[in-house]
Amino acid sequence: MDDVAAFFAGLRATRHTLHAHPEASFKEFKTQDFLEAYLVSESHIPLENIKRVATTGTTDMNELAPRLTLSPSLGLVVDIHGPTEGAKSTTALTCIAFRADMDGLPMTEHNPHLSYQSTADQCAHMCGHDGHMTTLLGFATLVQSHRHLLPPHTTVRLLFQPAEEGHFGAVAMIKAGCLDGVDEIYG
Numbered sequence: 001m002d003d004v005a006a007f008f009a010g011l012r013a014t015r016h017t018l019h020a021h022p023e024a025s026f027k028e029f030k031t032q033d034f035l036e037a038y039l040v041s042e043s044h045i046p047l048e049n050i051k052r053v054a055t056t057g058t059t060d061m062n063e064l065a066p067r068l069t070l071s072p073s074l075g076l077v078v079d080i081h082g083p084t085e086g087a088k089s090t091t092a093l094t095c096i097a098f099r100a101d102m103d104g105l106p107m108t109e110h111n112p113h114l115s116y117q118s119t120a121d122q123c124a125h126m127c128g129h130d131g132h133m134t135t136l137l138g139f140a141t142l143v144q145s146h147r148h149l150l151p152p153h154t155t156v157r158l159l160f161q162p163a164e165e166g167h168f169g170a171v172a173m174i175k176a177g178c179l180d181g182v183d184e185i186y187g
Helices: 002-020 029-041 129-145 169-175
Strands: 050-057 070-081 095-101 155-161 184-186
Touching: 002 029, 002 129, 029 050, 029 070, 029 129, 050 169, 070 129, 070 169, 095 129, 129 155, 155 169
Parallel strands: 095 155, 095 184
Antiparallel strands: 050 070, 070 155
8 A cells, every 4th residue: 555655645745846847838848857757757657658749839729730930849648558469359459548638828827825836937727737747657657567458469659748728739740640559549
């Protein structure tokens, strides 16, 4: 039980860190670095199973597509593979994906009673993206540590999506191929 309590205490601390350091759409640079470092050091996912994807562009809210001004790839696609031994199931899904959004909202947080209140000027996680990312990080840790229980030749894909708040981050990730081969997606 101590291990379980420590695991959840660590996730709580992770959420507080993410909450205190939000980044707006197209600017999730430190968030991406933090998530990648966590996935490697805490979830023990090999770096070669983590891809930076989803080059996004700055947008005008009156346009229906990103402009040509591109930012670096801010999304993450993480593949956790099941065993490669054994017969491939004809009934099991080959790849299931789970998604979390990364960006904060362009607003100032006024919660001085929280020790983890946003430290960013005009940016805050006020609709749960810090919790979504933390949940997916915890899920990554659990799936990675039990990947031997997955059906043979299957993959659990984790998607950390930038620019979710109306800024075409999902479109950029789809164009980058993050849904290629995915049978179902949740999140």
